[in-house]
Amino acid sequence: MATGMLHSHYLFVVLFTLIYLIKTILLLSDRDELLEKFKKKTKVLEIIVSFGFLATGVFLMFQMPHIPTLMYVKIGLVVLSIPLAVVGYKKKNKVLATLSFFLIVVSFGIAQKVKKEKAGGTILAMSGKEIFEEKCTLCHGGDGKLGMSGSKDLSVTQLDHAGIVTIVTVGKNTMASYKSTLSAEQIEAVASYIETDIKGK
Ligand code: HEC
Structure with a gap:
């Protein structure tokens, strides 16, 4: 929209x-x-x-x-x-x-x-899909299933939207925190992308 x-x-x-x-x-x-x-x-x-x-x-x-x-x-x-x-x-x-x-x-x-x-900062500049492809596929793969360096398979994640947002914001074990590289809106966008296009696929 x-x-x-x-x-x-x-x-x-x-x-x-x-x-x-x-x-x-x-x-x-x-x-x-x-x-x-x-x-x-x-x-x-x-x-x-x-x-x-x-x-x-x-x-x-x-x-x-x-x-x-x-x-x-x-x-x-x-x-x-x-x-x-x-x-x-x-x-x-x-x-x-x-x-x-x-x-x-x-x-x-x-x-x-x-x-x-704002190239690093606005929902308009970058969609959740683009952010995912640029920042997350290295470990998670394009479909979320790659599992590099012990990363979880995102297609079977049990996390809800808030849970995904939290992990991406604060990080977990080998997964870094994205608080300083992504804005809150970008994290929201990438979490929504995982929910609609990766989870359960
Ligand atoms: C350096 C590799 C790496 C990158 C890059 C990475 N992750 Fe992760 N991710 C991990 C690892 C490792 C875990 C498992 C953490 C744990 O539970 O110990 C994980 C877990 C997750 C989880 C939790 C899944 C679950 O069901 O517990 C989500 C959601 C997630 N990553 C999203 C992302 C997103 C979104 C990005 C891009 C912004 C991203 N990750 C980038 C390594 C990575």
Whole structure:
């Protein structure tokens, strides 16, 4: 669900930026007539795209376990760019319009940076399956049955969700604790993956 949302958010952002890029180019190159035509043609599309962009953005924000400071900067820039764009394109003020476009692009860059910083930290960046494949298959194998270095067969584990979360968080014997390498959300995700895709299979 969250991944689908993320993809729609990207799609909306790309469309939104594209519309603005074209508008900015037309404005800067004094193609007033074309700009008016383009504005008319894309009016409805723009409303849909802007709404989708904001709605998916807000939805995703509420999915985040904690909102990084940079995210606020990003939202601030997007919010600031809207009145600038409205005034800029209406009054055909090149400076304001360009500034507005620039803010959108910068906030795009910030979003990428937030994503990179959180690469080790968010449910959106990595699914339970991906975490399992990267961190756990060495000992447990892709199907949980490998049993390397005395590890338990996860397909027959008697542990419930909370039990799995505890073992992964604090570790047990040769299995290290993942408290410092995985976030609480990632541990939740990997535990859910074991429950749905490995246990009893
Ligand atoms: C270095 C090898 C190793 C890695 C890597 C490893 N484990 Fe383990 N795991 C073990 C061992 C050994 C045990 C058995 C511990 C014991 O009971 O003595 C175990 C036990 C478990 C158990 C308890 C099973 C049961 O029924 O008691 C779970 C759940 C588990 N591991 C999940 C994971 C997850 C999730 C990961 C990846 C984040 C992971 N393990 C990575 C070695 C490993």
